[in-house]
Amino acid sequence: MFVNLIDFPPIKKGKDEEFKKWFEWSNTVYAKFDGFISRRLLKSTKGKGDYAAIVEHESEKTFMKMHTSPERQVAWSKVELLLEGSPMPHFYEVVIDSKKKKK
Numbered sequence: 001m002f003v004n005l006i007d008f009p010p011i012k013k014g015k016d017e018e019f020k021k022w023f024e025w026s027n028t029v030y031a032k033f034d035g036f037i038s039r040r041l042l043k044s045t046k047g048k049g050d051y052a053a054i055v056e057h058e059s060e061k062t063f064m065k066m067h068t069s070p071e072r073q074v075a076w077s078k079v080e081l082l083l084e085g086s087p088m089p090h091f092y093e094v095v096i097d098s099k100k101k102k103k
Contacts, residue, residue, distance in 0.1 A: 001037065001094040002063050004055040009085030011051065019051070019082045026075045030055075033069070035062020060091070 011019045023041045030036055035058035044050035057063035066072060 001097065002057045002060045003092040003094060004053075004057075004063060005090040005092065006053040006055070007088040007090070008051040008053070009083050009087060012082055012084055015082045019079070022075075022079050022082065023053070026079070029071050029075055030066055032071075033062065033066040035059060036066065060093070 020041065027039050030039055037056035037058065039053060039055045042052045042054065044052075055063070057066070
């Protein structure tokens, strides 16, 4: 599994709700791509308005196909106006996975 962790820059003042709505909408866009597993938005427990995201894909290849798509460019054009800077991506390959089994 391939994982992309994204540290978002500060959200422009008064744009938090719009940012969260964008994230929910963009999840519906990205979920249509082959290899997509999940995408979650995280909010810092320490800071005000500090967001990060976790994106999981089957492979780096499927992630990059989504990331370089026209659909992603449309999604980016909608969110970049809400940000005070650029997101910082980090890329990882899962080497050990331990998930709690559902009963």
